[in-house]
Amino acid sequence: MNWKTFFALLQRDGHVARRNLLPMLLQNLLQPLLFTFVFGRVMTTSGLMPPEYKSMLLPGIMAIAMVLSGVQAVAMPLITEFQFTREIEDRLLAPIETGWLAVEKIVAGMVQALVAGLVVIPAAWLAMGSGVNLNFGHPLEFAVVCLLVAFMASAGGLTLGCSIGQTQIGLMFSLVIAPMMMFGCAYYPWSKLAAFPILQYAVLINPLVYASEGLRGTIAPQFPHIPTAIVIGALVVLDGILLAAGLKKFNGKAVS
Amino acid sequence: MGIAIRIEHLRKVYDSPPPSAARGAGFSFTSVRSGPKQEKKKTEIVALEDVSMEIGAGEIFGLLGPNGAGKSTTIGILTTRTHPTSGRAILGEYDVWKQQVKAKQLIGVVPQRPNLDFALTAREILLFHGAYFGQSGREREQKSQALLEKFKLTDRADQMVRGFSGGMMQRLSIARAMMHDPEVLFLDEPSAGLDPQTRLLLWEIIRDYNRAGKTIVLTTHYMDEADSLCERLAIIDHGRIIAQGTPQDLKSSIPGGYLLRLRFNRVPEELTAALQVLSGVSEVRSKDGTGVDVYADRGGPLISGIVTAAQGSGVDLCDVHIAEPSLETLFLHHTGRSLRD
Ligand SMILES: Nc1ncnc2c1ncn2[C@@H]1O[C@H](COP(=O)(O)OP(=O)(O)OP(=O)(O)O)[C@@H](O)[C@H]1O
Ligand SMILES: [Mg+2]
Numbered sequence: 001m002n003w004k005t006f007f008a009l010l011q012r013d014g015h016v017a018r019r020n021l022l023p024m025l026l027q028n029l030l031q032p033l034l035f036t037f038v039f040g041r042v043m044t045t046s047g048l049m050p051p052e053y054k055s056m057l058l059p060g061i062m063a064i065a066m067v068l069s070g071v072q073a074v075a076m077p078l079i080t081e082f083q084f085t086r087e088i089e090d091r092l093l094a095p096i097e098t099g100w101l102a103v104e105k106i107v108a109g110m111v112q113a114l115v116a117g118l119v120v121i122p123a124a125w126l127a128m129g130s131g132v133n134l135n136f137g138h139p140l141e142f143a144v145v146c147l148l149v150a151f152m153a154s155a156g157g158l159t160l161g162c163s164i165g166q167t168q169i170g171l172m173f174s175l176v177i178a179p180m181m182m183f184g185c186a187y188y189p190w191s192k193l194a195a196f197p198i199l200q201y202a203v204l205i206n207p208l209v210y211a212s213e214g215l216r217g218t219i220a221p222q223f224p225h226i227p228t229a230i231v232i233g234a235l236v237v238l239d240g241i242l243l244a245a246g247l248k249k250f251n252g253k254a255v256s
Numbered sequence: 257m258g259i260a261i262r263i264e265h266l267r268k269v270y271d272s273p274p275p276s277a278a279r280g281a282g283f284s285f286t287s288v289r290s291g292p293k294q295e296k297k298k299t300e301i302v303a304l305e306d307v308s309m310e311i312g313a314g315e316i317f318g319l320l321g322p323n324g325a326g327k328s329t330t331i332g333i334l335t336t337r338t339h340p341t342s343g344r345a346i347l348g349e350y351d352v353w354k355q356q357v358k359a360k361q362l363i364g365v366v367p368q369r370p371n372l373d374f375a376l377t378a379r380e381i382l383l384f385h386g387a388y389f390g391q392s393g394r395e396r397e398q399k400s401q402a403l404l405e406k407f408k409l410t411d412r413a414d415q416m417v418r419g420f421s422g423g424m425m426q427r428l429s430i431a432r433a434m435m436h437d438p439e440v441l442f443l444d445e446p447s448a449g450l451d452p453q454t455r456l457l458l459w460e461i462i463r464d465y466n467r468a469g470k471t472i473v474l475t476t477h478y479m480d481e482a483d484s485l486c487e488r489l490a491i492i493d494h495g496r497i498i499a500q501g502t503p504q505d506l507k508s509s510i511p512g513g514y515l516l517r518l519r520f521n522r523v524p525e526e527l528t529a530a531l532q533v534l535s536g537v538s539e540v541r542s543k544d545g546t547g548v549d550v551y552a553d554r555g556g557p558l559i560s561g562i563v564t565a566a567q568g569s570g571v572d573l574c575d576v577h578i579a580e581p582s583l584e585t586l587f588l589h590h591t592g593r594s595l596r597d
Contacts, residue, residue: 002357008387015384016375077375086371090381090432093335094388095361255339256270256332 005096006104012091013108017073028069028116032061033127039187040128055133055220058124060186063149063211065120067184068177070113070153071160074105078161079169082253092254102158102250106243109154110147117146134219141228145214148235152207155239158246162253184208189216191224207242210234258313258469259348259362259439261334266343268304268329268495303329305495307343311473311488316466318486319475320587326495327475328368331444334473335365347440361389364438368445368475370425372417378428379404379413382435389436403431406461408454422449430458434465441465443474447481459485479582491587499586506586513586516550516558519575520566523548530565534558546574555580 017024040057043049081088091101125132136142164172183203185193190213193200203209214231216223225231304326311317319327332338334345336356345352352359373381382400391399404410407427417425426449433441443462447455462485466472476482482489483503490500499506507513520527523542531540531550536558539551552558555578566573 002390004390005388008384008390011387012373012376012384015380019375080374084369085374086367086369087373087375089337089367089371090373090385091388092337093360093363093365095357095390096388097357255337 002096005094009104029065032065033123036061036124037127051131054128054131056223059215059220060212061124062117062120063215064181064186066113066117066149067153067208067211069116070109070150071157073112074109074154074157075161079166083166098251098254099247102247106154109157110150113150113153138218142218145218149211151239155242155246159242159249162249180206180208185212189224190226207238259471260313261311262346263309264344266304266307267341269341270301270303303495307497309490309497314469314471316472316485316487318482318489319492320482320489321492325492328444331442335363335442362439364433364441366430366433366443366446370429372425374418377414378409378417381432385432385435407431440471445475514552514555515579517577518548519546520571520573522571524569527569534561
């Protein structure tokens, strides 16, 4: 393992990400924040939603923002870089095992996911106005969940980015990302799906469920949520699966 | 010092259709997702049948061959970009596919299609490339500045490469390959898309680099390039090496290598017939009314016979050009087709 090369690769991704910081944040945060404003402010103030909904919603919005930015931060550049221009080749020729380049992509994606997640908390808070009730009493668990969610998003981005071509990006959003967001327990707690027993168990394959429930359990524990220990276990398993799948796909794409 | 290269029985069969990545087509759902019907008629392309060769340390070695001969595939295998189906590639003391990182440390690669990092400016491309290879900040600054000057890119150094012309991208791509001072430099059609002046500049740069003891492997379609630049050549066609040696050796290995291009005021039947029977002439081709190409095993000594034949038919000889045995004719001889077919 060649640390100098690894850090140089990270620096390159950091450099490019900083150059695109504003569009990137707008792309990943605008939609969740508009949702926050409409449901967390307009609907609650007008009495269509109970005021507690705000605090229930915020962890979900944070989960969505993290997953969206992590997936996109890794998948989008990979899709273009593996196109016919083979932009990534320069880095594949860097003196480091190709697997580490994939790991570097994941780390870079994690940083972006974490930044997005941390920006969302104050931003959503502002959008919703008063009455948000968060509890930062478990900082360690919160940090662990955040890291695991960020890793999951990036590793998922790696897998997706190595599985589809440029023309399927739109398809990816409508077939993968959109259902994931709707059935990711971001806008409602998982326990409330009890009225739809089949759906309740079907959504458990959705990684976003664990992100939402995990964040809810660590910063808004007053709402029903899947026990944090179980969430962490599930996240670790998902992280492992996505990492293995992503590495396999990446190595397959890296050589012809 | 210098690094030698050995290739043993390389074979490469592409069993998937070219990925969209390599071809620019949009379709790329992997074979897992394509229907069973598509899976059955899997296309197998044999790019290399069986290629063995040795490239000496500090040599400028040329790979010559028509489109689809397997040149890029060979380079790809030597540079860890293409996985061989069987056979071995050894770079210095490392097996390229078993010790990839060691091998990557030794090589610089200029691919056939520029694969520049479009998210960066020209200077950043060089700086980051140096960083990947562990160069210090100072070293990178100096080296990149020197290379930008050498390849005449200083005035565009801080622009995104997306807007570069093809030749500029090619130049930058060569500069990048030299950034970390690799022991072996691979250039896949380095002069494609370069203007004649830049091409000469590039040859000079390549020779200079070689003088420092570096091994250089290049592919080309240009006979003059192979002829004047390469110390040794291999001619490859249909995934096999069909001839190798110094350009001189290769040229002297073919009979009747001279080509006399003649021009008359007109070309009657009897003239071509008279030329045909001159001693040493193997083929006569007349074209567009006034020109005649004579293939023969000698050049100058034939002139007097040609003049006599022309007088005999009552026509004037207007122009004579004698082409010495060239790689072009050599290529024709070995493959039965011209390099550009
Ligand atoms: N990634 C790929 N997937 C499938 N087939 C490929 C791939 N790359 C090359 N081929 C095939 O392998 C054969 C050899 O190609 P290669 O690129 O090595 O030729 P080349 O000698 O470099 O030709 P050119 O002069 O056109 O560059 C061709 O038939 C080509 O279609
Ligand atoms: Mg080629």
